[in-house]
Amino acid sequence: MPAAANVPAVVNVPAVANVPAVANVPAVANVPAEDNVAGEQKDEEETPKKKRKSVSELARESYNMKNVFVLLVVVLVATVAAKKGWQLRQRQRCKYDKSAWSECDTTTNTVSRVLTLKSGEEGCQETQNQTITCDRFERLQAWKVKKAESRREWQEKKQQRKEQKQEMKENKQLVKMQLKRCRYEHSDWSECDQATNTVTRNFTLSEGEQGCEQSHTITITCDKLNRIQAWKAKKVDRKQKRKDEKLQMKQERKEKRKLEKEQRLKCKYNKENWSECDNTTNTVTRVMTLRDGEDEKCEPTIMVTISCAKFERIQQWKARKMERKNEKKEDKIFNREQKNIWRKNKKIVKEQRRLGCSFDVTFSECDPTTNMVTKSYIPTTDDDDSCANRSFEYSCDLHERLMEKKRKRQDKRANRKINRKEFRQQRLLI
Secondary structure, rough: HHHOOHHHHHHHHOOOHHHHHHOHHHHHHHHHHHHHHHHHHHHHHHHOOOOOOOHHHHHHHHHHHHHHHHHHHHHHHHHHHHHHHHHHHHHHHEEEOOOOOOOOOOOOEEEEEEEEEEEEEOOOOOEEEEEHHHHHHHHHHHHHHHHHHHHHHHHHHHHHHHHHHHHHHHHHHHHHHHHHOOOEOOOOOOEEEOOEEEEEEEEEEEEEEOOOOEEEEEEEEHHHHHHHHHHHHHHHHHHHHHHHHHHHHHHHHHHHHHHHHHHHOOOOOEEEOOOOOOOOEEEEEEEEEEEOOOOOOOOOOEEEEHHHHHHHHHHHHHHHHHHEEEEHHHHHHHHHHHHHHHHHHHHHHHHHHOOOEEEEEEEEEOOOOOOOOEEEEEEEEOOOOOOOEEEEEHHHHHHHHHHHHHHHHHHHHHHHHHHHHHHHHHHHHH
């Protein structure tokens, strides 16, 4: 460097006046520092600069660190849970009788008790010593006392709620009984009072026993009245909707039955006997073969399958139907026979009356054992033997029908007489 070569020349200056200029030598001595700065700049230029990480790389690194942290937390929680689960299973397997806690040992500041095995599987210890600190024992006792008090308070509150509920139920039943005994007529709801936000309705006693109030007034809020009216409107709509749905379903069933009936009338089938009950499927089957009908609209064969329980119900219904039919048939035959007996005796009595005999007619009470009534004709004149006593029996049902017919005939005659009398009076007035 040429500047460094001139330094000795500056030092050898003889002039004293220039001595102060020597003080500037240190400034000259800084020249090597400039050389060092230049060298450092060269080193920096020679060494490559480190690349700054992008935002995505930083985010990825933080995400990886978070995953590692979460994994460590999960492993720690799983380890603790497994340990607690093992301890819980161990406690469930081994049941112990617990003795009373000992006095607090002041030297070790602990209390202890002995656990004796009561029941458990293999691996349970026969006895165990449980030791805790005196402070923990005091906290445990205080917690037990507090728990007992809170439980007692909860039970008292529960009992109070139960009594209140029972009292409300009894009051509600009394009100219902009162409403059943007392009938009231109520007026319409009043207009909403904006000051108090309430509406009122008056009830006046219409009928009831002693003890019923002559009148009373009910007051509710306007919001509640609006809710009640909205609920009533919804209720009416639901009721009407259900009614329409039922009517529609009824109409659909009616049309369906009509179509099925028309189909059955068009198609005639020969029905085979029902098969035996299949225990695996619990069903019985029957084959129906077409006998008469259009081949295009009617199926040639139909397989009918029903459950065994339904088949038994059908058989029982058919048996009851046949019994009722036979009973009606027997009753019809019996009534016909009884009517023939009544007509025959009536004809004989009529012929005797033509001959001049008169009779007093008497009826006995209906005999519940035989269900028969005895009708007797007793002659009122002392004529010859042609007018003799006559009696016969017939059923109580026939007797009731005959008496009813006789009453209707008598009423008809009486009405006819009244009408004739009124007609004659009207003609006289004209």
